[in-house]
Amino acid sequence: MIKDYFVLSVKNLKHRGLRSWLTLLGIVIGVTAVVALISLGNGLQTAVASQFGVSSTDLITVQASGIQYGPPGSGAVVPLTTQDLTQIKNLPSVKAVARDIVPVKVIFNQKAVFSYATNIPSGSDRQFVYSQINAQAISGRLLKDGDIGKIVVGYNFYTDSNGFGKAVIPGNTIMIQNKSFQVVGILSRQGSFVFDNVVYMNQNDLDSISNYGNRIDIIAIEPASKDLVNRTISDVENLLLKLRNVKKDAENFQISTPEASLNQVKQILNGVQIFIAIIASISIFIGAIGIVNTMFTSVLERRKDIGIMKSIGATNEQIFLQFFIESSLLGLVGGIIGVILGEFVGIFGTVGINSFLGRHLPITISLGLILSALIGSFLIGGIAGIVPALNAAKQNPVETLREE
């Protein structure tokens, strides 16, 4: 029996004008936003996280804390020193390296661009750093011990939009801080605005263009195993408190783990997602009002039909049901369009993130998400239709039939 009302409602919907469908825009936009947001969630997180250079989850970084403008550690008041590094290296079961990030002027093709140079340590520390940044040469080779006057550049130098007017390729010579260097390799794309724009050089070369002395920007520490992360953090903290002669809660340094950074990223993303969710809810609410409006109009337009149906035996409940189902179906149609658009955004967004980051995030289509979006919009349509359908049901057949 209910099926008959669905059939009748579909027939009525088919004869709806453009106006009715336009009022669905709110539902469509809302559902699109929700579906896209949820199906893009993981991809977005990965994308934002990689902007922070976060990859390994068991790497601990230490930097001097101060007012930070520019790259991490550069604005520090009391910088970390090589002595700090040596002491940390003496802790049991840790590997530690110094990472310097130096602002530099790069000249190539007679154009100057300001960028950053970073050090690659020698010996076993080199492999440690390479594995941490997942270094792979997309062209040429990586730096090795004994390379002097040679550099590897980030992926963005390899593109035409690097600011030099011409892509940098292995074999080119470029000027850094007025010293000439030969490019021996290009790093594969990291998907990070920072890491793809950096010049990598051996420690001696970096020392020759900077006047850091024994100052260090960042100390990267890897505990021997993941279980030792917390223990290592407290060991390093105690050590530095002593070395730098500061009290706890007044530290002039900062220890962070990628996990903590990732949590920060998640928090930022959560904020964004809540914001979008609010916009989506407003838009769905407006969509629901639109359905209420178009259903009321429809009741007015079909007053005569209602009178006819009552005269041939339709009860008030049957009239109510017809308009109620019609309204639910309107919501459902909005939901279907929204789900299609949302999945479209989700799929193409993931493809976009993958090609931008050079990753292989899986494209997920969640049946549960689709179903709940459809059921949700069906229900919203139904709720929006209750009052108009009640209005339809209580039309007086004698009055409606008298109208011509």
Place this chain on the structure above:
Amino acid sequence: MEKEKKKSVLIELKKVFKYYFMGENVVKAVDGISIKVNEGEFIAIMGPSGSGKSTSMNLVGSLDVPTKGHIFLDGEDISTFSESDLAQLRGQKIGFIFQSFNLIPNLTAKENVMLPMTFQGIPEEEREIKSEDLLEMVELGDRMNHYPSQLSGGQKQRVAIARALANDPEVILADEPTGNLDTKTGSIVMHFLDKLHKQGKTIIMITHEPELAEYHAEIVYWLRDGKLERTTRKKKGKRYVDGEIKRLVKARK
């Protein structure tokens, strides 16, 4: 002379009043009418506009409830029925035919005929067969899947007749069934009503055309100002005595 068989009373209006209150004015649309309609009779209700014809038909058709008085359909007092009981009653026992056809524009001829059966919860196959049969009967077998906008006035009214018959009603209420049709298409529609009457259906027709009433109906009730003014009966096997209706019409003018 053969004694007429006693027919059972199908509809009875007992001192029925219908007043409309508009501010301080009271419109006495129906002002104490009592009528009995026997099973199988063809009744015409005549009267000028504002005489209460349509209101009485709405009351008999249970679309409206009387202010005072009782209406019996098949022995049941429908003035005490609830709204949804009335709807059920309309669907099962009454078939409406309107002057302006009143088909649902979004539905095809066949779907329009199926609709009253839908509201009675009749299974789909049965609805299909019945509606096809009925449309064949009104000679619209080739127009079943046309929408009302694709049909002529006469065809629409024949669809409406088929729809009125969908649930085998006890009585057909026809409100000016030829009012929007020319004489020729009107007579085709009346031919089908006659056919139904011969099959034993009770028909109540509202009209302001005396010729129509004279030719087709057995009993004509004259209404004026909400009151039953006069009743004319056709004698068995005859048309109205010496054009009595025409004389009455003349007298009124």
